Amino acid sequence: MLHTNSTADWRDLVSLRELIRGRTLHPGDEGFEEACSGWLLTVEHRPAVVVVAADADDVAAAVRFAAEAGRPVAVQSTGHGKSVPADGAVFIATEQLRELAVDPRARTARIGAGLRWGEVLAAAAEYGLAPLCGSSGQVGVMGYLTGGGLPLAGRTYGFAADHVRSLDIVTADGRLRTVSPTQEPDLFWAVRGGKSNFGVVVAAEIELLPLRxxxxxxxxxxxxxxxxxxxxxxxxxxxxxxxxxxxxxxxxxxxxxxxxxxxxxxxxxxxxxxxxxxxxxxxxxxxxxxxxxxxxxxxxxxxxxxxxxxxxxxxxxxxxxxxxxxxxxxxxxxxxxxxxxxxxxxxxxxxxxxxxxxxxxxxxxxxxxxxxxxxxxxxxxxxxxxxxxxxxxxxxxxxxxxxxxxxxxxxxxxxxxxxxxxxxxxxxAPERVRRAYTEDDYQRLAALKATYDPNQLFRINHNIPPLGDLSEITSTAQ
Structure with missing residues (x-):
């Protein structure tokens, strides 16, 4: 495990550049502050390193590096959902993951984690279709979807998470997985609502609506x-x-x-x-x-x-x-x-x-x-x-x-x-995060956290501890 501020720590952080196709930024580098800033200014990030990922392979490499180094992983697209400072973390910026393809026949869109809803709205509209977005076109698609997504037309169509068909996610073991109702359905269930507790989502396939x-x-x-x-x-x-x-x-x-x-x-x-x-x-x-x-x-x-x-x-x-x-x-x-x-x-x-x-x-x-x-x-x-x-x-x-x-x-x-x-x-705070779920759902999420991220690599978020760590939270909440 790395020791913060040691010579070995710095050498290993610098060596991360050799694994990444995109940019790797350290404190003091040009663009470092901008990369880890974002829309919500009341939370300030001070990560050990920023990886501006060029593709899913960069994300996987950064996650593997963080796991080996014993550092947490933070992920951000636009910074609308910042809640916990990413101090000392390996900070993955997904802004360059800009895949966008609309299938008008299937009424679906495949979207990368760097996109904002305004971009998806414009692309879908060319075919008379529409995504279930929230109140801002500036919000990043993936934080919105993994948080459930409360759409402006929610009473008609439900949560945006209802209309996600599949997700590509890099989990704590550094694997890129595609999850859906038929592929690892438990993880597919958990990520839609569990935010970044289970990995870094790099792309999603969503349903579009025939709304002009x-x-x-x-x-x-x-x-x-x-x-x-x-x-x-x-x-x-x-x-x-x-x-x-x-x-x-x-x-x-x-x-x-x-x-x-x-x-x-x-x-x-x-x-x-x-x-x-x-x-x-x-x-x-x-x-x-x-x-x-x-x-x-x-x-x-x-x-x-x-x-x-x-x-x-x-x-x-x-x-x-x-x-x-x-x-x-x-x-x-x-x-x-x-x-x-x-x-x-x-x-x-x-x-x-x-x-x-x-x-x-x-x-x-x-x-x-x-x-x-x-x-x-x-x-x-x-x-x-x-x-x-x-x-x-x-x-x-x-x-x-x-x-x-x-x-x-x-x-x-x-x-x-x-x-x-x-x-x-x-x-x-974990005891308040628990209020965001039914008790059965929370217990299921905690069990899946223990399966997919037992070492809490993904904890720079509204954290759901692994099942074995729940007793302390339960006593705190009482």
Whole structure:
């Protein structure tokens, strides 16, 4: 095993270059900092070495090297899912794995781990087809798929993991395996939801949908008056319960700072923002949204959109950000919950601002067992709560405190469960990771971890320890 900072350690790290076709970068090399940065700036990586893999063979060589050296493996494409610092790790950057082939007859796409959803959207659209993506076209495909993938049209089609046909993965033994419902089905089950706990996924084959357009957009309502804000939110919650599965939606409560970088019409204001995605026709979509339009939104962008523009509905930031991210799965929300939520954006209340409290409506296909079983489940929840609190260094602690307050005050509606694709910051602690799975699924994942990665090579993630290590986590969680 290597000893950090020893002469032998450095020689062996440098020798890794001889095994790799792509780039091998060490601290101080040009491009090192850029390669291990990424979209989420609140987590900083300080790996021992970065391997910018040119192909799957490079990934396998890097994994074998890490295993022999006794170093953990970290993997990153875009850095949207960073949760644990990759200090001292062999850091595999997959950005150059850019395979992309659409089969219009089979309605499938084969995609490399370096691609972003915007690229897959554009390629599929040439054939009138569409992938099940989330709210940002900048997100890397593989972290999204292995986290389960909560699509914007999820109530209609379920999780993105439901539509994965096969995965190519390099496991801790350095082998490249293709896993599917017929090839190592247990590992195929585990990777879709288990994130990077079982290896480095280098490519995937996914199903595409025959969708050219959707009906969707945003409706913005002023939220400074708590009575009006409560009326809008309560009306939305009642409306959402009555919607068919073709309608997916979310509501975000925002209390924005009076900051010069914001457009003037948003500075220091509060809003209730509703977003809708309808996979049926324009006429029916407009009819279903009419009760929301009747509330008098200040801004309404609902219209027929090319599917390639589906990610524009959420307007997620494209540039790297410092933001504190938390999540939860909630029961149905009542009038008391509405009051708590609205209080966060009431300008007369102390605290805040709270610029991103989002409730994504679940149900429909998301709450049904998938055709290809995987480790992701809403566990019967009605809403997914997603908190995004800007957290530059000088306000990092305030952002964490604000998020903790939101979760504490909504605790009576918290199911206690989470989604594995939304585990950040201290939600990456093993005792909290356990909440992202049913108990049976967690035990199965831990058993498979003991089979495929007993030495915890892949632990720079929301870690699932091997089965034999679970007793300590269980006692900590109690």
């Amino acid at each position: 357009t959707i009906y969707g957009g945003e409706l913005w309502y002023p939220g400074e008056d708590p009575t009006h804000a409560a009326h809008v939110l309560g009306t939305y919650l009642a409306w959402a319960k009555e919607q068919p599965e073709e309608m997916s939606s979310s509501v975000t409560l925002m209390r924005l700072p009076n900051a010069p970088q914001l457009p003037e019409e948003f500075r220091g204001r509060s809003f209730v923002q509703i977003r809708v995605i309808y996979t049926g026709g324009e006429e029916q979509g407009a009819r279903l949204v009419e009760p929301l339009r009747a509330l008098g939104p200040e801004k309404n962008t609902c219209a027929v959109l090319p599917y390639t523009q589906i990610t524009e509905v959420h307007q997620d930031p494209k540039n790297p950000v410092s933001v504190h991210l938390r999540s939860a799965l909630l029961h149905e929300l009542d009038d008391e919950a509405v009051g708590e939520l609205v209080s966060f954006i009431d300008p007369s209340n102390p605290g805040g601002p709270y610029p991103g409290i989002e409730l994504r409506h679940l149900g429909g296909a998301l709450n049904r067992p998938p055709g290809r079983p995987h480790a992701v489940s809403t566990q019967g929840a009605a809403f997914h709560l997603w908190l995004r609190m800007p957290a530059p260094a000088e306000r990092a602690e305030a952002a964490r405190t604000a998020a903790d307050e939101v979760l504490e005050r909504l605790g009576r509606w918290d199911t206690g469960a989470m989604l594995p694709g939304f585990l950040f910051d201290h939600d990456s």
